[in-house]
Amino acid sequence: MSENMTITSNQIIKAVESLKKLRPVYGMILDFYGQIFVAQEDSKSKLHIDQVQISEEMLSIKAEENFPLINMSQFAIDAKGAGDLLIRICDIIKEAGGDMASTAQTVLKAIEEDKFDQSELFAGLLNEDDAFFENTAKKLEVEKKDLAFIAYTSLKPSLSMCAEQLSAYMDKDKPWGKGYCPICGSQPGLSMFQGEGERFLFCGFCWHKWASNRIVCPFCDNTDTKTLNYFFSEDEKEYRVDLCDKCKKYIKTIDSRKTERIIYPLLEQVATLHLDIKAKEMKYESGTHFA
Numbered sequence: 277m278s279e280n281m282t283i284t285s286n287q288i289i290k291a292v293e294s295l296k297k298l299r300p301v302y303g304m305i306l307d308f309y310g311q312i313f314v315a316q317e318d319s320k321s322k323l324h325i326d327q328v329q330i331s332e333e334m335l336s337i338k339a340e341e342n343f344p345l346i347n348m349s350q351f352a353i354d355a356k357g358a359g360d361l362l363i364r365i366c367d368i369i370k371e372a373g374g375d376m377a378s379t380a381q382t383v384l385k386a387i388e389e390d391k392f393d394q395s396e397l398f399a400g401l402l403n404e405d406d407a408f409f410e411n412t413a414k415k416l417e418v419e420k421k422d423l424a425f426i427a428y429t430s431l432k433p434s435l436s437m438c439a440e441q442l443s444a445y446m447d448k449d450k451p452w453g454k455g456y457c458p459i460c461g462s463q464p465g466l467s468m469f470q471g472e473g474e475r476f477l478f479c480g481f482c483w484h485k486w487a488s489n490r491i492v493c494p495f496c497d498n499t500d501t502k503t504l505n506y507f508f509s510e511d512e513k514e515y516r517v518d519l520c521d522k523c524k525k526y527i528k529t530i531d532s533r534k535t536e537r538i539i540y541p542l543l544e545q546v547a548t549l550h551l552d553i554k555a556k557e558m559k560y561e562s563g564t565h566f567a
């Protein structure tokens with residue numbers, strides 16, 4: 277659902293500034309991602325996403341079986357718009373001068389010389405074609421994970437917009453109640469408490485937001501409070517990390533009732549890397565491989 281995801285570039289910049297004040301150690305990371313998120317939000321006004329059609333019959337089968345509406349390869353994307361965003365994102369990465377700068381530079385050069393087709397990269401990502409990324413990275417002599425990052429960040433606005441269109445197919449009166457995304461079936465990347473304490477999950481791939489039960493592990497459906505724990509720090513009351521001792525996975529949770537800041541979930545995700553480190557030290561694994 278997009279109502280809480282609709283945010284202007286200006287609000288992202290404000291969210292970056294308030295997080296930087298709270299956690300100066302994240303200054304560079306927040307500046308970097310802030311620019312990426314602004315570029316992504318800006319690009320949305322230029323994207324055209326075709327409507328994915330799902331027949332009534334298919335819809336009822338999916339509802340019956342608790343299947344997500346589509347799988348990853350079925351996302352409708354704007355390859356041209358995502359390709360333009362890819363160039364902007366590579367520029368941001370190059371300017372930032374970090375570890376990925378040389379990959380961004382190589383990709384930009386390959387595009388200029390017509391040796392690189394962004395749309396193939398997007399198809400590779402949606403089809404989870406690891407070999408394609410492996411070969412392309414080898415050919416360009418860049419890091420595969422950098423290439424995957426560039427592809428995913430460029431495609432994300434298309435994915436979110438497609439997910440938003442698809443959410444119209446969902447039955448508003450029947451809560452999904454599952455731990456995986458009702459749109460694309462991916463695992464959640466983040467969880468959030470809001471309002472009266474209702475819990476929501478954000479898809480780690482398309483960032484669709486859906487309502488969840490409060491006490492459940494989204495990865496294995498465990499509801500036993502004896503094996504569901506969490507940790508938090510007194511200094512950061514708006515975050516906690518939910519841990520499941522049954523599947524040994526964790527998910528970060530933001531309690532939006534405990535802060536006045538503008539919450540942009542993707543930014544919160546990158547401003548809490550210390551929590552990932554702590555959870556991993558405690559021998560828990562992230563439940564999503566995207567976030």
Ligand SMILES: [Zn+2]
Pocket residue numbers: 439457458459460461462479480481482483484
């Ligand atoms: Zn999804």
Ligand SMILES: [Zn+2]
Pocket residue numbers: 493494495496497498520521522523524525
């Ligand atoms: Zn679990």
